Amino acid sequence: MKPDNMQNDNNQKNLLNIARKAAEKSNCRRRRVGCVIAFDKTILIESNNGTPDGIQSCKDGGCDRCLSGIPSGESYESCLCMHAEQAAIAQAAKMGKQISGATLYCTLRPCLNCLEICYSAGIKTIVFDDYIKFRPELEEAYSSFVNQTKFELIKIQFYYGLNDS
């Protein structure tokens, strides 16, 4: 983390706490992730992962991929659950909210696809909590993307954990 002042640090923790509350409302049976898009302290969007409105809830068996024993991070292409970051960007588009230059707070390290979508939507900073490690070739592509775009990823060390799988 950058040597930000205390206030900024508290702001990040507060917003991540709100993202955690949003995660609790996720309908995904596999993993609950929440995110918040904010300018400074002003929250524009709150979202979570899971099946979109109009699709049978993942919790009720709406997503075959999540029902199966597929390892974490695999077969996203057949997953009916949207990632929290994707849902946030989609929500901003639907509501006509300007998010370029905002910061996204996510309870989980974003995947490469979400990073690409956020970057293209004008979000250049993501603050996240839980760390997941990707397979080596994905980590390589991830680093390449972050280095070339100068994307700022801030891993926050939280004072409590919320374990979901």
Ligand SMILES: [Zn+2]
């Ligand atoms: Zn799911």
Ligand SMILES: [Zn+2]
């Ligand atoms: Zn993602």
